[in-house]
Amino acid sequence: MFELIKAGGLVMWPIIACSVIAMAIVLERLWAYRTRRVIPGNLVAQIWQLYQKGQITAAHIATVRDSSPLGRILAAGLVNRDHPREVMKESIEEEGRQVVHELDRYLNTLGTIAAISPLLGLLGTVIGMIKVFAAITTAGVGNPAVLAGGISEALITTAAGLTVAIPALIFHRYLSGRVDKLVISMEAEALKMVEVMHGERER
Secondary structure, eight states: OOHHHHHHOOOHHHHHHHHHHHHHHHHHHHHHHHHHHHOOOOHHHHHHHHHTTTOOOHHHHHHHHHHHHHHHHHHHHHHHTSSSSSHHHHHHHHHHHHHHHTTTTTTTHHHHHHHHHHHHHHHHHHHHHHHHHHHHHOOOOOOOHHHHHHHHHHHHHHHHHHHHHHHHHHHHHHHHHHHHHHHHHHHHHHHHHHHHHHSOOOO
C-alpha cells in the first residue's frame, strides 16, 4: 500500500486526507442519525399524558429539550403552549430550522470531498503526464523504465481519486435523504402535538 502511495506522488496525500475525513463524517453522521436518538418513541404520548395531568413544568420541558432533536422542537412548542396555535407553530418552526441546520452538519464537507476527489486525481494525472513528456524530452522514448514512473503516477492518482469520490457521493446522497425523512417525521410529530393540545385532533 505504501508503495502505491509513494508511486502516486504528492497528490496522493490530499486524496488520503479526503478519504479519512469522509470516513469520519460518514461514521459520525450514521451514529447521529439513528432514529431512536433523533425521534424517541412515544415522546409525544408522554408529553400528552403530562399535559392532561397538568404536570408540565419548566423542569419537564428542559428534560424534553435535552433528550433529542425532536425534543428540542417539541420543547419550543411547550414553552408557548398557552398561546394561540399559530404562535406555538411559529416557535416550533423557528426551532425546527435550527435543528435541521444542525442535522445537515458536515454534509456540505462530504459533498465537497465527493466533488474535489476526482479533480485531485485528475491533477495527479496531469502531473504524471507532464513527467512523462519531460522524460521523453530528456531521454527519448527508448527507455520504458523512464516513462513508467510518470504513467503509474497518472493512473494511480486517478484511481485513488475515484475510489474516494464514489463512496463519498453515495453516502452524501444517502445521508441527505436520511435527513429529509427525519425532518418529515419530526414535522409530523410536532404537528400532532400542536393539534392535540389545541383540541383539533384526537389523540
